[in-house]
Amino acid sequence: MAIALNQVTKRFGSFVAVDNVSLAVAGGSLTALLGPSGSGKSTLLRIIAGLEQPDAGEVAILGHDATRVPPQKRGVGFVFQHYAAFKHMTVFENVAFGLRVRKARQAHVRERVHELLELVQLSGFADRYPAQLSGGQRQRMALARALAPEPRVLLLDEPFGALDARVRKGLRAWLRRLHDEIPVTTVLVTHDQEEAMEVADRIALMNEGRIEQTGRPRDLYEHPASEFVMTFIGPVNRLDESYVRPHDLELHLEPNGTTREAMITRVLHLGFEVRVELVLDDGAAVSSQVTRDEAEALDLEDGQIVYVRPSRSTVFEGTRASADR
Amino acid sequence: MTGRQKPAPNSGRGGRYVLRVAGLGYLALLLLAPLSLVFWRTFEHGLGPAWGAVSNPAARHAILITLVITAIAVPANTVFGVVCAIVVVRHRFRGKGIVNALVDLPLALSPVVVGLAFLLLYGQSGWFGSWLTEHGIQVVFALPGMVLVTIFVSLPFVVREVVPVLREIGTEQEQAASTLGASSWQTFRRITLPAIRWAVTYGVVLTTARALGEFGAVSVISGRIVGKTETMTLHVQERYQAFDYVGAYASAVVLALLALTTLVVLNVVRREEPRGDRAEPGHEAVR
Numbered sequence: 001m002a003i004a005l006n007q008v009t010k011r012f013g014s015f016v017a018v019d020n021v022s023l024a025v026a027g028g029s030l031t032a033l034l035g036p037s038g039s040g041k042s043t044l045l046r047i048i049a050g051l052e053q054p055d056a057g058e059v060a061i062l063g064h065d066a067t068r069v070p071p072q073k074r075g076v077g078f079v080f081q082h083y084a085a086f087k088h089m090t091v092f093e094n095v096a097f098g099l100r101v102r103k104a105r106q107a108h109v110r111e112r113v114h115e116l117l118e119l120v121q122l123s124g125f126a127d128r129y130p131a132q133l134s135g136g137q138r139q140r141m142a143l144a145r146a147l148a149p150e151p152r153v154l155l156l157d158e159p160f161g162a163l164d165a166r167v168r169k170g171l172r173a174w175l176r177r178l179h180d181e182i183p184v185t186t187v188l189v190t191h192d193q194e195e196a197m198e199v200a201d202r203i204a205l206m207n208e209g210r211i212e213q214t215g216r217p218r219d220l221y222e223h224p225a226s227e228f229v230m231t232f233i234g235p236v237n238r239l240d241e242s243y244v245r246p247h248d249l250e251l252h253l254e255p256n257g258t259t260r261e262a263m264i265t266r267v268l269h270l271g272f273e274v275r276v277e278l279v280l281d282d283g284a285a286v287s288s289q290v291t292r293d294e295a296e297a298l299d300l301e302d303g304q305i306v307y308v309r310p311s312r313s314t315v316f317e318g319t320r321a322s323a324d325r
Numbered sequence: 326m327t328g329r330q331k332p333a334p335n336s337g338r339g340g341r342y343v344l345r346v347a348g349l350g351y352l353a354l355l356l357l358a359p360l361s362l363v364f365w366r367t368f369e370h371g372l373g374p375a376w377g378a379v380s381n382p383a384a385r386h387a388i389l390i391t392l393v394i395t396a397i398a399v400p401a402n403t404v405f406g407v408v409c410a411i412v413v414v415r416h417r418f419r420g421k422g423i424v425n426a427l428v429d430l431p432l433a434l435s436p437v438v439v440g441l442a443f444l445l446l447y448g449q450s451g452w453f454g455s456w457l458t459e460h461g462i463q464v465v466f467a468l469p470g471m472v473l474v475t476i477f478v479s480l481p482f483v484v485r486e487v488v489p490v491l492r493e494i495g496t497e498q499e500q501a502a503s504t505l506g507a508s509s510w511q512t513f514r515r516i517t518l519p520a521i522r523w524a525v526t527y528g529v530v531l532t533t534a535r536a537l538g539e540f541g542a543v544s545v546i547s548g549r550i551v552g553k554t555e556t557m558t559l560h561v562q563e564r565y566q567a568f569d570y571v572g573a574y575a576s577a578v579v580l581a582l583l584a585l586t587t588l589v590v591l592n593v594v595r596r597e598e599p600r601g602d603r604a605e606p607g608h609e610a611v612r
Contacts (some may be wrong), residue, residue: 044398049504050504051503070503071500072503072506072508073506076504077504077505078500078501078504080497080500084498084500084501085498085502086498086502086516087498087520088519088520091547095608098505098506098507101505101506101507101508101511102506115601146504146505149505149507251329
């Protein structure tokens with residue numbers, strides 16, 4: 001395992017930020033620490049980097065205990081949400097920093113920095129200052145800087161959090177390609193489930209300082225271990241005691257024994273997908289996701305009465321989940 | 326950084342003119358007039374008498390003493406100021422509030438009180454007095470005492486300039502440096518120091534001005550021995566009381582020129598500041 005956390009706990013005063021967390025991150029993987037704000041994901045990442053000391057538990061990097069190793073000696077690359085660019089240095093010097101403090105030869109520094117600037121598509125920007133770059137460019141520079149000393153693990157703390165939606169989407173896809181090119185073990189902290197699903201091989205979903213579930217994005221979506229996982233990953237409807245994904249809520253024009261009556265309040269055409277918002281006979285609001293062809297065949301319109309049936313739903317008893325079809 | 330600002334909506338052309346005259350007039354009355362009068366009085370009877378007044382042994386010695394005191398006090402307070410600011414901003418400890426308040430003490434205390442306090446502490450009958458006499462160290466009525474009180478009165482400036490800037494830049498850049506393998510010293514040298522260098526420079530200029538111009542504390546602790554423990558400010562007063570007005574004004578001009586030199590050096594250094602680096606901490610981009 002590239003990173004192994006064993007029963008790590010961190011408190012800030014009386015607040016338990018990380019509560020007895022164990023996690024194993026496989027070498028070469030891209031793992032997302034996903035969770036709402038305040039769930040402890042950033043603190044956990046900072047503990048891996050050595051920027052925070054855990055109150056209990058151990059951190060091992062590449063099989064060696066690193067719990068008491070200072071951040072300088074951990075061989076981690078860290079990328080901050082707000083870039084943490086060295087404002088008084090050029091882009092070149094920013095990227096070169098990790099090599100310079102290691103007293104690398106000048107020729108090597110030049111070669112490596114240019115190679116990295118090429119990789120993050122900032123070749124023409126070597127002599128600029130961070131203040132002259134856009135947010136996305138600054139974050140790519142920060143990534144190149146973190147990669148320069150060839151870290152054993154790369155830690156990204158909400159790296160796209162400060163960027164606007166378009167840039168964010170572009171960088172996300174780019175990061176995934178970059179990781180496939182240079183597969184350094186990466187842990188990415190994000191509160192955006194779509195980002196985690198799109199980029200990561202594995203997701204560890206955190207809530208209130210604990211890990212709720214770890215697995216492939218698909219596992220979390222299809223086999224959620226708890227109500228929290230079910231509701232955090234993807235949209236969901238609640239039908240009495242069970243949870244139903246919008247695409248698992250079938251619409252029928254005629255009732256049969258298993259359907260419930262509902263009235264359409266709004267039909268939203270989102271390209272291939274059509275989202276239908278409904279009110280059930282008991283007043284609960286639900287939504288259904290159908291394809292454009294299905295919507296056309298049913299000839300859906302606002303105010304229409306339809307009959308809904310969950311094709312697949314999940315019931316949680318305590319924390320145990322059971323799905324039935 | 327917003328560039329040209331729009332005038333307030335209800336202040337017309339006339340209103341702005343009045344404001345400008347009031348501002349400049351205030352400056353002229355309080356700063357320019359007295360200062361130019363001193364210059365005029367100095368050179369009233371030509372360069373000869375003025376030169377004579379500052380090139381005699383007593384005046385030359387006073388200049389030397391002032392420069393020596395400044396040359397010791399300013400570096401001492403610069404180093405202490407930066408260390409103190411880092412401790413106050415970056416560390417958490419008991420009694421931080423007291424440290425913070427103590428730093429401001431020299432601003433609140435009258436320099437005369439400072440001089441008296443040092444006299445009581447290091448004088449013949451003071452706490453350290455007998456021990457110092459036994460070991461043949463002369464603090465009071467000598468250079469060491471004058472340096473000490475000057476350090477005391479000029480202590481807050483570097484700390485007060487650096488603290489807000491350190492707060493503003495935050496810790497992320499320093500943390501980034503440490504994950505990149507930089508030691509604490511490397512982080513300080515390459516990240517923290519460049520980020521606070523303007524604050525340090527301003528602090529140094531203020532400290533220098535204060536050290537050059539100190540009068541009260543030095544007056545008490547020095548004993549004012551002409552040709553021995555007399556600084557420029559003391560020399561000016563001594564000449565004035567001896568009815569040697571040219572001597573007093575000429576020495577005052579030297580003091581003023583020393584202060585002006587500090588300001589000019591500051592401006593020259595500022596001009597050499599590289600492009601793209603001028604963004605204030607915390608206000609990235611847009612220029």
